[in-house]
Amino acid sequence: MLRSRRQLLAAAAASALVLGSAACGGTTKNNSSDTGSAGGQAAATADPNAQLKTGLKIAYLPKQLNNPYSDVETSGGEVAVKELQGEYKKVGPNDASASSQVSYINTLIQQQENVIVVAANDPNAVCPSLNQARQAKIHVVTFDSDASKACRDIFINQATTEGIGQSLAKMANEQAGGSGQIAILSATPNATNQNAWIDVMKTELKKPEYSKLQLVKIAYGNDDDQKSFQEAQGLLQSYPKLKVIVSPTTVGIAAAARYVSSSSYKGKVQITGLGLPNQMREYVKDGTVKKFALWNPADIGYLAAYAGAALASGQITGAQGEKFKAGKLGEYTIGADGEVVLGPPLEFTPANIDQFHF
Incomplete structure (x- = not known):
């Protein structure tokens, strides 16, 4: 598993997802x-x-x-x-x-x-x-x-915190087709990593290439499956023009994908963020999710x-x-x-x- 992962990362080094560690204080x-x-x-x-x-x-x-x-x-x-x-x-x-x-x-x-x-x-x-x-x-x-x-x-x-936030913004932009409303489904309001990634994402969204994206809401599912499911449902009911839900938590992305996969929003609203392959496989294969990321x-x-x-x-x-x-x-x-x-x-x-x- 480790070898194949590292080989794939090396092959993908030129892609936008591969994140340079030079942008952060930590080293790889x-x-x-x-x-x-x-x-x-x-x-x-x-x-x-x-x-x-x-x-x-x-x-x-x-x-x-x-x-x-x-x-x-x-x-x-x-x-x-x-x-x-x-x-x-x-x-x-x-x-x-x-x-x-x-x-x-x-x-x-x-x-x-x-x-x-x-x-x-x-x-x-x-x-x-x-x-x-x-x-x-x-x-x-x-x-x-x-x-x-x-x-x-x-x-x-x-x-790197910067790299993850930049990646989330990039995937949201891709899934929205470069314009429209997006929302974030996070974990808890005090989660250190979630907030840091979201802060970077907000900074990214101020750049000219993201000027047509509108972040309408940050919802919190408290890393609870049912709560996250309900928050995803609430986002879509409150924002009927929503194009993408970005979830930087594995619980949130799986719950949001589960809701969308069995709703009228399937094919209309995209789900992306950070997820576990085993949890997300069925949603990728049924077309609910086109792309997500993780380590x-x-x-x-x-x-x-x-x-x-x-x-x-x-x-x-x-x-x-x-x-x-x-x-x-x-x-x-x-x-x-x-x-x-x-x-x-x-x-x-x-x-x-x-x-x-x-």
């Missing part, structure tokens, strides 16, 4: 950057030749349990922790509210985990507890959705485990320019503010959807 695999200190971190000395510790207790705290995207992400973490001969654990809330993760962080501190890997539902609500964890010498890695830089060691980002979520969880192990082993401190190896994914370099970027996402269409199974 095998890129280098100037050395410096990660945001909020005290000065420390890394030993890149230190041996990776075994038996590390690495706990994953996704945004919520029973979320298909989060399940794929953490499955990659579980694989990596086994490779590292550590102890894997996954805990979390059933809802993605701002404060729902705090009690789990406090419990993980009491259980004396070595590393906490968390996808923050809110960048600030988790910070007091995460800083308590760091004071207890627990290393904190954020992935998928960042917390404030002052309360984590490293952030594992899917792709391999399992690789995010996998990379986060190796970053946490490198921190706990003293190989890195989270400072810009430090390097570490992440198993099958190879070597990565830490960018500005302790950010590590997995790499560019891939665009899925009817031509390649059957080549991916996650």
